[in-house]
Amino acid sequence: MSNFWDDSLSGFWSAWIIILTLGSIAFAFWILYANRKTDKVPDADGNVETTGHAADEIEEYDNPLPRWWFQLYVATVVFSLGYLLLYPGLGNFTGLLGWSQEGQWEREVARAEERFTPIFSRFQEIPIPELARDAEAMQVAERIYQNNCAVCHGANAQGGYGFPNLTNDDWLYGGEPEQLMTTLVRGRNGLMPSFQTLGENNIENVTQHVLALSGLEHDAERAEVGAAVFASVCAACHGPSGTGNQALGAPNLTNDIWLYQAPGQSVADSVRQTLRNGRNGHMPAQAAYIGEERVHLVAAYVYSLRFRD
Numbered sequence: 001m002s003n004f005w006d007d008s009l010s011g012f013w014s015a016w017i018i019i020l021t022l023g024s025i026a027f028a029f030w031i032l033y034a035n036r037k038t039d040k041v042p043d044a045d046g047n048v049e050t051t052g053h054a055a056d057e058i059e060e061y062d063n064p065l066p067r068w069w070f071q072l073y074v075a076t077v078v079f080s081l082g083y084l085l086l087y088p089g090l091g092n093f094t095g096l097l098g099w100s101q102e103g104q105w106e107r108e109v110a111r112a113e114e115r116f117t118p119i120f121s122r123f124q125e126i127p128i129p130e131l132a133r134d135a136e137a138m139q140v141a142e143r144i145y146q147n148n149c150a151v152c153h154g155a156n157a158q159g160g161y162g163f164p165n166l167t168n169d170d171w172l173y174g175g176e177p178e179q180l181m182t183t184l185v186r187g188r189n190g191l192m193p194s195f196q197t198l199g200e201n202n203i204e205n206v207t208q209h210v211l212a213l214s215g216l217e218h219d220a221e222r223a224e225v226g227a228a229v230f231a232s233v234c235a236a237c238h239g240p241s242g243t244g245n246q247a248l249g250a251p252n253l254t255n256d257i258w259l260y261q262a263p264g265q266s267v268a269d270s271v272r273q274t275l276r277n278g279r280n281g282h283m284p285a286q287a288a289y290i291g292e293e294r295v296h297l298v299a300a301y302v303y304s305l306r307f308r309d
Contacts, residue, residue, distance in 0.1 A: 014091030021090060029077050038064045120293035128177035128296070132304035141301035144294050148286065157305055161262050162281065167305045170257045174246045175306070180299040185292065187285035190249045194278035195233065202229050207271045213242040214256040216267060249281075 009017070040062045042048050053060040087095040094100065123137050131137050146155060152163045159165035164172060172190065173183055195203065202225075209226030211218035231240060237250040244252035251259060260279060261270040287295050 009092050014093075017091040018093070021084070025077060025080060029074075032065075032070065032073055036065060036070055038062050117293070120291075120297070123300075124293050124296045128180070128300045128303050131297070131300040132307065134300075137297060138301055138304055141297040141304075144290065144298055145301050148290055149298065157302070159259075162260055162279075164259060165257075166302050167308070168257065169306065170252060170255060171246065172244075172249045172251055172259075175303070177299060177303060179246070180302055181295065183283060184295045184299055185285060185287040188249060188281070188283040190279070190281035190283075192274060192279040195275045196277075198229065198233070198275070202226070203272060203275045206230055206234065206275060207268055210242070210253050210271050211268060213254045214267075216256065 038048075040048050048061050048063055050059045051062045084090050085095070086097045087099055089095070119140070123131060123134075123140070126134065126137070145157070150157075153159050153166055154163070157166040164170075169175065171179070173179055173188055195206075198206070205222045205226030206229050207226070208218045208220075208222040209224075209230050212220070212223040230238075230242070234242075237248050238244055238253055239250075242253035244250045251257075256267075258267055258270055259281075260274060261267060286298070290298075
């Protein structure tokens, strides 16, 4: 019987679970068995005394359980004991069939890999720009995207607060095939440090300058002062003209696209919040989760979004 036991629980807890489970079944069966009959005898007219309970003028008669009901309950007890004999449920006893949820999952994964690996391998041989125009491949890729990426970037890939829109042409790290693959395989970590040390006055000046870069309404006098602060503090990442740097993941500040603008929030308030508190973005690496074959398909799917109306 050693093959039917594992060591995931200590001996005490395994015994406790076995006793509690089998004891509960035995206790429930005993209650039903002990009350299967009644000592009430019908009178000459076949009437039986009531238990004294009534609800909505409906009285409860002291009749025994119907035989079929009792037999059905006995059958459920037999079934439960048979189940516990075949499948895990009694402490460390793994069941005579040796079934486990991990084992079933591994078998299903193996079957899926056997079925789909040749398909993914065929798609992986196709360059991303060409694959992006393959309708069949994009149907497969879209399902992978919806299962793994939509939770952050949205079902329509238009992103959300803190999650980039994948349908426009604004890319923090670049939208070419090689850059997309790097993002998906290795992940990205973006950091915008807090600049509270500038003080509220200079934070406001830089904010006005950033608004000016995107052609938004701004305070020209403050923006002029903020330009000097921007050049000394911000230009190293965002560039002297504020057009960003994809090598660093520094966003373009001139196109009026704001990753951290909350619904109902003004651009100015979003910029101020970023300067005061900083930002910390993380794009997890996907290859370890879904495999490089699927990553190749997802990269092609994201690349294909630029061709859609």
